[in-house]
Amino acid sequence: MTSTLTISGLTKRFEGVTALADVSLTVAPGERVALLGHNGAGKSTMMKIILGLIPATEGRVEVCGAAPGSPEARRQVAYLPENAAFHPALTGEEQLRHYLRLRGEDPAGASALLERVGLGGAARRRIGTYSKGMRQRVGLAQALIGHPRLLVLDEPTSGLDPVSRRDFYALLDALAAEGAAILLSSHALTEVEARTDRILILSGGRLVAEGSLTDLRRSAALPVAMHVTARNGHAVQIAAALPGAIAAGGLVHLTCAQSEKLDVLGRIAGLGDKVADLEVLPPSLEDIYSHYSRRDGQ
Amino acid sequence: MSRILATAASEFRIALRNRWVAIALVLMAVFSLVLSFAGSAPSGGLGADRLSVTVASLTSLAVYLVPLLALLMSFDAVAGEVERGTLPLLLTYPVSRAEVLLGKLAAHLGILALAMTLGYGLAAGVTFAFDARSVEGLPALWRLGWSSVALGATFLGAGYAVSAIARRPSGAAGLAIGLWLGLVVLYDLALLAAVVADNGGWFTTEAFPFALLANPADAFRLFNLAASGASGVSGGVGGAASVIPVWQSLVPVLLWPAAAMSLAILAFRRVTP
Numbered sequence: 001m002t003s004t005l006t007i008s009g010l011t012k013r014f015e016g017v018t019a020l021a022d023v024s025l026t027v028a029p030g031e032r033v034a035l036l037g038h039n040g041a042g043k044s045t046m047m048k049i050i051l052g053l054i055p056a057t058e059g060r061v062e063v064c065g066a067a068p069g070s071p072e073a074r075r076q077v078a079y080l081p082e083n084a085a086f087h088p089a090l091t092g093e094e095q096l097r098h099y100l101r102l103r104g105e106d107p108a109g110a111s112a113l114l115e116r117v118g119l120g121g122a123a124r125r126r127i128g129t130y131s132k133g134m135r136q137r138v139g140l141a142q143a144l145i146g147h148p149r150l151l152v153l154d155e156p157t158s159g160l161d162p163v164s165r166r167d168f169y170a171l172l173d174a175l176a177a178e179g180a181a182i183l184l185s186s187h188a189l190t191e192v193e194a195r196t197d198r199i200l201i202l203s204g205g206r207l208v209a210e211g212s213l214t215d216l217r218r219s220a221a222l223p224v225a226m227h228v229t230a231r232n233g234h235a236v237q238i239a240a241a242l243p244g245a246i247a248a249g250g251l252v253h254l255t256c257a258q259s260e261k262l263d264v265l266g267r268i269a270g271l272g273d274k275v276a277d278l279e280v281l282p283p284s285l286e287d288i289y290s291h292y293s294r295r296d297g298q
Numbered sequence: 299m300s301r302i303l304a305t306a307a308s309e310f311r312i313a314l315r316n317r318w319v320a321i322a323l324v325l326m327a328v329f330s331l332v333l334s335f336a337g338s339a340p341s342g343g344l345g346a347d348r349l350s351v352t353v354a355s356l357t358s359l360a361v362y363l364v365p366l367l368a369l370l371m372s373f374d375a376v377a378g379e380v381e382r383g384t385l386p387l388l389l390t391y392p393v394s395r396a397e398v399l400l401g402k403l404a405a406h407l408g409i410l411a412l413a414m415t416l417g418y419g420l421a422a423g424v425t426f427a428f429d430a431r432s433v434e435g436l437p438a439l440w441r442l443g444w445s446s447v448a449l450g451a452t453f454l455g456a457g458y459a460v461s462a463i464a465r466r467p468s469g470a471a472g473l474a475i476g477l478w479l480g481l482v483v484l485y486d487l488a489l490l491a492a493v494v495a496d497n498g499g500w501f502t503t504e505a506f507p508f509a510l511l512a513n514p515a516d517a518f519r520l521f522n523l524a525a526s527g528a529s530g531v532s533g534g535v536g537g538a539a540s541v542i543p544v545w546q547s548l549v550p551v552l553l554w555p556a557a558a559m560s561l562a563i564l565a566f567r568r569v570t571p
Contacts, residue, residue: 051390053571071392079390085383089315090308101304102391142387 002065003028004150004181005050010059012045012205019045020205022059027181029149032172034192035185037202038293043185044082046202047152050183051079064149075103078148082155084139088128092119092138095127099142113141118167132159140168144175151175153184157191169195189213189289201292209292213285220291222283224261226268228252234274241271301393305401310408313371319409322367326417329359334421349425349435353442356421357522360446361515364410365453365482371406372457373474375399376566377467386571395566399458403451403559410450418443441525445518448555452514453478455558462565482515507542514558517550 003026012020020042027033037043048054049061052069066072086095092114097107114123117137127135136159143151151172157165172182172195186192192199199216201209209216230238230250239247242264245254256264261280268278283291313319333355379385388398422439425432457474464470489509496502510516524544 048386048571051386053386053389071394074390074392077390079387081383081387083383084387087308087312087382087384089312094308094311098304098308099391101307102301102393104300104392139387 004064005183006060006062007046007050008060010046010049010061011057012042012049012054013057018205020049023202023205023207024059025200025207025210027150027183029179029181030176031198032176032182032184032196033198033200034196035183035200035202036187036189036192036289036293037185038187041202041293042205043187043202044154047079047154047183047185050152051077076149078143078145078151080136080139080143080151080153080156082158083132084135086127086135086138089126091124091126092130092134092141093123095138096141096145100145103146105146109145113144114138116144116171117141118164133161133164136160137164140171144171147178147180149180151180151182151184153182155186156184157186165191189285201289203293216288216292217283218258220283220288221258222287222291223255223257224283225253225255225281226264227279227281228254228268228275229277229279231274231276238268238271238274242267301397302401302404305393305398306404306408309402309405313405313409318371319412322371322409322413323416325363325367326413327420329363330356330417330421331424333359334424347431347434348429349422349432350438351435352421352425353435353438354523356418356442357519360414360442360449361519362482364414364446364449365478365515367410367413368406368450368453369457369460369474369478371409372402372454373461373464373470374467375402375458376461376569377464377470378461380465380569380571381467385569389571396563399559399562399566402458403454406454407447407451410454411447414443414446414450418446438522438525442522445521445551448551449514449518451555452558455555455560455562458562459558459565462562462569465569481513485513486516511542511547511550514550514554517547517554521547521551 005025005027007026008024010020010023011018023042023046025033035043035046045054049056050063050068052063052067052073061068063073064076066076090098093110096110096113100107100109100113111120111123114120117140119134119137119141122130122134127138130138136156140156143153157168160168172184176182182196184192184196189199198210198212200207201216209219211219228238228242228245228251230247230252232250235247235250235252238252239245242252242254244256245252254264265278265280268275310319334352376385379388389395418439422432422436425435456477460473460477461470464473489506493502493506510520520542521544524542524547
């Protein structure tokens, strides 16, 4: 299957500062790809190049078989900017009617779109009175216009509460099921909630990691933490029996590599009565993310 | 075309909500009424009908007011979108930058045309009430009407260009006021000073008429005065109006709107969102 978005060897320099260095990636139809990175990692720059808003310094970008920013590409690509902004004097419905007409669609579809993002009740209020989350929903509604083949979403969940975030991902799932390719950015792995097929991590303009959450977790090979609760006063004995363990009060803390996990668990089980409880903490999403994003240049 | 109309409809709605429509209508109506009452008093001895005299006064009014209204409505067009952060999203839509500006032009020009129709219509109504011979002045009024729209288009285009060059509303507002002062007020003063210093030499006889035609506001004034033959009732530029053929003043009146819009589109294309 041909990919919706193909980027090869993309480099962007601003007056001597390299914002993106030799980035290559593809996004296939129906695929949900998350682009992660700190502020200034190059996420927004990359999105602007994909949208044709700024030119690339080097490399090749192909969007739905066309050049980025060409009328052909613009017809098939939807964008949600980081801080979705609209004219405050227009109502949500008027703004969407405008966008529908710009895409050559029937403006009567505006209220249905607003219903779909949960803004039906506020459709006739001016956008100037909306909260950040509501503006973000208007932004999402306009990105749904006319079955786009590629959605470029810049930090789409940043202003949303957890419930709205779930609704948002449900909408994305439906779009992906219809064959739309989705590229969304975020500055935290927790925000993408493992609801994407593939994760790309940008750091200092370079693509430092790529794969599913499971792939990333495996190749990061971060240590597993364990908390052992000792039964009355056995904490020191337990700590002595386990290499690298530290006793603190009634608790024993230790960490071990993924490969040693079962071995260590076996030893803890072997301590029998002395152990009251055991907690195993796998590396968190934040740990995995900082592992990759700090590896390069920070 | 539908994209231009969609933009125009939204811009008109925004101007309505921002009270620009009301401001333009009230300003044109008040000034036109004042002029038609005050300006018709001394017409007796000149042998012209009252409407022709009023049109001469309205021409002087339009030279100041139309560029001012046009610049006030247009300076925010690009800079405002940049500041609000609405421009990047708009430019990912399948709409060209020229279409965006033409849509805004259609809305703003429509508002100006509405204001002029009201203002000039009221003035004509007052004049007709006092002088039945005013029918003779109708061609001059019609000419004033459409050339005012052309003048408005020129300064709207100039305002969009200024807006795209400044990229910030505050900077654009300053440039717009500077442009208005320069082209409408200071340009004439400078020419006057040059004519006085020249004392009837080459500048006064050869360069002066073309220096007037090069300025869209002066070209508009010349065209209306020359065409209506009303130079007798207006001083100042009226002298030049009798020297320059009508077609020569018509050319800049028609060319300036296209030139200003082309400049605006070029400037807008250079804006990186």
